[in-house]
Amino acid sequence: MTGQAYDSNNIFGKILRGEIPCHRIYEDADTLAFMDVMPQSPGHLLVIPKAPSRNILDADPAVLAKLIPVVQKLARAAKEAFEADGITVIQFNEPASGQTVYHLHFHVIPRYEGLALKPHSGQMEDNGVLAANAEKIIGVLGN
Structure with missing residues (x-):
């Protein structure tokens, strides 16, 4: 445990409750994936659990067991959709690591040589660009 309590008023908590819009790519009973509004590369997306977790340090292993296959599925889809040479998956824990949103999330970022x-x-990226990038990934997923 981190010692810090989970605060449901973080931006991802608000996205999960529908209080803030996002460009959704994938959703199931346990996870949500959407475009990062400040992408570091075209196709940069985020995968989050619906269960409250501040980060990987306090996450229930059962939540992680459901989340990681979705991260893998979306990494494959983003790589194909953006014809990327590789994929970077990043996950930050606590301020010293660079974490700024305190809801467990994985960055999936297409990379090019x-x-x-x-x-x-x-x-923030243009909404039209984010919507088009989301559609590329959704197309590969077959949704």
């Missing part, structure tokens, strides 16, 4: 990631700057 010789291209650095853009900074996670606070500059």
Whole structure:
């Protein structure tokens, strides 16, 4: 345990409750995946559990067991949809690691040989671009 309590008012909690919109890619009973609004590469998406967890340090192993196959499925779909050379999967835990949203989440980022990631700057991507990128991944998933 981290010692910190989970706060359901984080932005991902609000997305799960439908209080904040997102570009959904995938959803099942336990997980939700959507486009990162500040992508570091085209196709950058996030996968979160619906169960409350601050991060991997306090997550129920049963939640992780359901979440990781979805991360893998979406990593494969994003790689194909964006014809990427590779995929980076990142997961941060606590402020010292760079975590800024305290709901467990995995970044899935298409990568290309010789291209650095853009900074996670606070500059939000155009909604039309995010919607088009979501559709590319949804198309590969067959949804």
